[in-house]
Amino acid sequence: MKKLSVKLGILFFLIIFGLITFMFFFLHMGIAESRVEEELKALQARGNSHRAVLEKHFDKETIDHVVLMESESLTDVIITNKDGKVLGSSSGIAQYEKYLKIPNSLNTAEGQIVEDNWKDEPYIATVSPVEVNGQLTAYVFMFENTVSVHSLIKGLNEHFFLAGWITVCLTIIIIVFLSKGITKPLLKMKEATSQMSKGEFSVSLPITSDDELGDLAKSIELLATDLNYLKQERNEFLASISHELRTPLTYIKGYADIVQKRKLPDEEREKYLKIIVEESNRLSVLIKELFDLAKMDQNSFAIQKERIELKPFFTKMEQRLFLAFQEKGLHFTLQCPQNIFIQADPLRLEQILLNLLDNSIKYSQPGGDIKLKAWQRKKAIHLAVQDNGKGIPEKELPLIFNRFYRVDKSRTRSLGGTGLGLAIVKELVHAHGAQIHVKSKEHAGTEVELIFKGELKQ
Numbered sequence: 001m002k003k004l005s006v007k008l009g010i011l012f013f014l015i016i017f018g019l020i021t022f023m024f025f026f027l028h029m030g031i032a033e034s035r036v037e038e039e040l041k042a043l044q045a046r047g048n049s050h051r052a053v054l055e056k057h058f059d060k061e062t063i064d065h066v067v068l069m070e071s072e073s074l075t076d077v078i079i080t081n082k083d084g085k086v087l088g089s090s091s092g093i094a095q096y097e098k099y100l101k102i103p104n105s106l107n108t109a110e111g112q113i114v115e116d117n118w119k120d121e122p123y124i125a126t127v128s129p130v131e132v133n134g135q136l137t138a139y140v141f142m143f144e145n146t147v148s149v150h151s152l153i154k155g156l157n158e159h160f161f162l163a164g165w166i167t168v169c170l171t172i173i174i175i176v177f178l179s180k181g182i183t184k185p186l187l188k189m190k191e192a193t194s195q196m197s198k199g200e201f202s203v204s205l206p207i208t209s210d211d212e213l214g215d216l217a218k219s220i221e222l223l224a225t226d227l228n229y230l231k232q233e234r235n236e237f238l239a240s241i242s243h244e245l246r247t248p249l250t251y252i253k254g255y256a257d258i259v260q261k262r263k264l265p266d267e268e269r270e271k272y273l274k275i276i277v278e279e280s281n282r283l284s285v286l287i288k289e290l291f292d293l294a295k296m297d298q299n300s301f302a303i304q305k306e307r308i309e310l311k312p313f314f315t316k317m318e319q320r321l322f323l324a325f326q327e328k329g330l331h332f333t334l335q336c337p338q339n340i341f342i343q344a345d346p347l348r349l350e351q352i353l354l355n356l357l358d359n360s361i362k363y364s365q366p367g368g369d370i371k372l373k374a375w376q377r378k379k380a381i382h383l384a385v386q387d388n389g390k391g392i393p394e395k396e397l398p399l400i401f402n403r404f405y406r407v408d409k410s411r412t413r414s415l416g417g418t419g420l421g422l423a424i425v426k427e428l429v430h431a432h433g434a435q436i437h438v439k440s441k442e443h444a445g446t447e448v449e450l451i452f453k454g455e456l457k458q
């Protein structure tokens with residue numbers, strides 16, 4: 001029994017059936033017992049009222065009158081003297097004879113029930129003793145047929161059986177409904193997920209309901225789309241990596257072959273060896289950057305935040321980059337007030353700023369201006385690297401954080417770019433819980449701004 005709908009249907013059936021059985025036993029018994037009790041009380045009351053009449057006038061005429069009254073009703077009366085001799089009877093006495101026994105402990109005032117076993121006996125019976133002048137003189141026996149109680153019970157039984165049949169039918173309907181409404185969509189989802197586990201991501205699930213099942217179907221579709229996107233991205237990334245690795249390797253191999261095979265003048269040999277060294281450097285930078293990104297993807301690198309004072313931090317970086325600025329004839333300006341502090345991992349912050357400054361140096365013309373700025377606005381600390389270099393075309397701006405993305409592939413290659421710098425910067429900035437924004441205009445310059453939230457000026 002694997003089907004969910006059958007399981008749910010049977011559960012439903014068992015609950016309803018249990019409820020009906022419970023009701024059948026308790027309600028059914030309760031109703032029958034209370035009905036019999038009422039009948040007995042009424043019978044006793046009737047007997048007692050005959051007794052009252054007889055106590056006033058105990059004579060043949062009154063006895064006949066009582067008998068006559070009962071012969072018209074559904075109950076019967078038998079009046080006996082104190083020794084059990086029948087004085088009057090509203091119908092024959094043969095069927096009542098076995099009940100004409102005086103109970104041992106007779107309650108003379110209230111009368112007594114003689115027979116209350118409605119289940120097995122055809123009659124229920126009561127007796128009321130008649131006292132004339134303080135002397136026990138006679139007994140009034142009252143009888144009532146139990147047929148009416150039995151027919152009541154029969155009626156009840158029929159109702160309960162009907163209810164039982166209705167639950168069986170309802171259960172079948174519910175099983176059919178459940179298998180359509182629940183099991184089918186679940187089976188489709190199961191098929192979809194097993195398809196996905198085989199690498200087939202183009203699944204489409206009909207979202208028919210707005211309940212949890214519909215939500216689940218939506219989530220599975222979303223998952224499929226995401227996985228598909230990740231798969232494509234991974235393929236593109238792998239293709240880019242192999243391309244990026246192949247290019248420097250081709251150079252290295254090509255020039256190494258030339259140097260090895262041909263007898264070259266020293267000057268030319270030097271030139272080729274220099275290219276080999278440069279390309280090897282590129283390769284090791286590329287591999288280091290890829291490794292950084294891989295670590296970031298796995299979240300296996302830790303950001304160890306410290307309180308850093310920005311002014312001395314920037315000054316140290318300026319000193320490190322001094323030669324690079326000078327080589328290209330660039331003017332560097334530092335705009336940072338004293339006593340601005342930031343909570344960041346110093347090594348990572350240095351990596352971020354070096355990447356941004358390196359870009360500004362690479363993509364600026366000689367004589368250009370590069371600014372490194374920091375300021376505080378409300379509770380946030382803003383850092384910015386600004387240049388008046390070649391800028392980035394507007395339509396390419398959203399793409400520059402993509403891995404291996406370079407605006408001008410051939411030119412940037414000659415500048416030694418890998419296209420991974422900004423991807424790494426973005427990951428590092430986000431790992432700090434900070435934001436990064438780029439503003440750029442072609443041929444006018446670029447400004448990259450970082451916003452670190454919640455750092456207070458000391």
Ligand SMILES: Nc1ncnc2c1ncn2[C@@H]1O[C@H](COP(=O)(O)OP(=O)(O)O)[C@@H](O)[C@H]1O
Pocket residue numbers: 355359360363387389390391392400405406407408412416417418419420421422423446
């Ligand atoms: N300051 C800048 N000025 C002009 N272009 C820039 C600047 N910074 C980044 N870019 C563009 O964005 C691309 C991606 O930058 P990045 O990821 O650092 O790669 P890389 O520096 O290795 O080329 C660069 O190739 C360049 O085209």
Ligand SMILES: [Mg+2]
Pocket residue numbers: 355358359417418419420421422
């Ligand atoms: Mg770069």
